[in-house]
Every structure is written in C-alpha cells, then in structure tokens.
Amino acid sequence: MLNPDLVGRTFTSADSVTVTKEAIQKFASVLGETNLDIAPPTFAISITLDQSQNLLQDSGLDWTRVVHGEQKFEIKRPIVAGDIFKCSSTIESARNVAGNEIVTVRSDLHADSDLVVSTWSTLVVRA
Amino acid sequence: MSTFITGQELPATTFIINRALLVNYANASGDQNPIHQDEVFAKSVGLPDVIAHGMLTMGLAGKYLSDLSGAENVIEFSAKFIKPVVVPVNTDVELIVSGKVGEIIDGRAKIELIAICNEVKVLGVAKGVIKL
Numbered sequence: 001m002l003n004p005d006l007v008g009r010t011f012t013s014a015d016s017v018t019v020t021k022e023a024i025q026k027f028a029s030v031l032g033e034t035n036l037d038i039a040p041p042t043f044a045i046s047i048t049l050d051q052s053q054n055l056l057q058d059s060g061l062d063w064t065r066v067v068h069g070e071q072k073f074e075i076k077r078p079i080v081a082g083d084i085f086k087c088s089s090t091i092e093s094a095r096n097v098a099g100n101e102i103v104t105v106r107s108d109l110h111a112d113s114d115l116v117v118s119t120w121s122t123l124v125v126r127a
Numbered sequence: 128m129s130t131f132i133t134g135q136e137l138p139a140t141t142f143i144i145n146r147a148l149l150v151n152y153a154n155a156s157g158d159q160n161p162i163h164q165d166e167v168f169a170k171s172v173g174l175p176d177v178i179a180h181g182m183l184t185m186g187l188a189g190k191y192l193s194d195l196s197g198a199e200n201v202i203e204f205s206a207k208f209i210k211p212v213v214v215p216v217n218t219d220v221e222l223i224v225s226g227k228v229g230e231i232i233d234g235r236a237k238i239e240l241i242a243i244c245n246e247v248k249v250l251g252v253a254k255g256v257i258k259l
Contacts, residue, residue: 026155041189041201072205
C-alpha cells in the first residue's frame, strides 16, 4: 500500500543518465525504425520506467505485482546521442479500485534546464 | 510530405512479434521481467503463456507514427494496455496497426490508432500527435 503522503511529491535522481548512440540504435532497430540517428517516440521509457520503479519500491509498493496499465509521452524534441538527462519523478495520483492500487507517475527528463520529454506511467498493483 | 485530411483512414501495417523479438526488446529497453521471456514463470503467475512487453506493442505502434511523419515529428503518444499480446513458442504473432486522422490544428494532426492481435484490440484509446 502506497503511503498517501507521497502523492504530489517529486523525487529527483541523484545520477544523470547519458544517452549513447548504441542505446538509440539498439532500441530503434528492434522496433524496425528507419531513422537510427534519433530516439524513437517511446525511447524515454528505457530511462523513466526504471526511475518510477525505484521510486515506487522505495515507497513500499510490491513491484512483482505491478502491471503497466497506461502510458503517455510528450516530446518537446527528439532525444539524441549525447543527451545528459536529470530525471525527476512525481507520484501524481494513487487510488484504490476493487483492491487494486492504481498509481500514476510523471517523469520529466531535463537536459540542462530544458524539458525534453515527459512521460506518464500508470501502474496497477494487483490485489 | 503526404497530405492528411480529418477522417482519412490510413493503411494498416502488420508487425511480427515472436520470442526472439521479445528478447531483443528486453535487451534494448532494460525490461528483463521474466513474464516476457520465461514460459514457466509466466504461467506460475497466472498468465496463459509468455506475453509481449506492453511497451513493445506501443513501440511498434510508435513506428507506425514515425512512418507517417518521421520520428522527429511525433510530439505526443499515449495508449492503454487493455489486453496482453500472448506469444507462444515458435510462433509469429501478427500485430496489425492502423490509423485514422483526427483533428488537424496549427499544423498538428491527431492520429487515432488501432492495434489488433488475433482479432482483439490490445491497445485502448491509442493516439498520437504529429507535426505536419
């Protein structure tokens, strides 16, 4: 059960994440993307889902019972190799429906002070 | 650049999902949850078989958007994961993605997406916004 006091709080990762050319190419080729020079629209998930997972684990959720329910991306510009991101994650909402806990985490990827991509992951913790 | 008109139906693309792709996606994305690779584990947690990562299905639908506009012009993308894509061993599962052009405002077109696997919709209210 998530502590309700955590809703609305923002957690910023201590470490930056550097995006490599190899990481973009690997992700893009698996999806069959033709442009391997920029990250595909869903690439940010490879950074932010991990961050959300750490955040929720630290908040007391049982990650082994988590199902990905919903996902959204807002992309200000494509991610490219050499981007160095700081990731901040906020638990935007948490509610309990029929014993399942439904948590939405927003994660923002900033390069310097510019917001590049925001992701919203809605995770369902099965009862 | 092709011209889009509100209401226009866009041709479908078929993507193949198999166990090899799941392993490759796990390695590329870092999501090594065993429900996407290990049949015994998947069944032990009540799933019918190995299932695809929801984000792989969404990623392929994202490729459909990239093909329409170029990946650099995809500025919003969202979906719900409403049904799992079950991937039995030695099987190529077909994911059929199609789209319809929604509102076009200020050079941005909303694309409503439909993703179907074994005649069942696997993504709900899937939509992207592309810059024209």
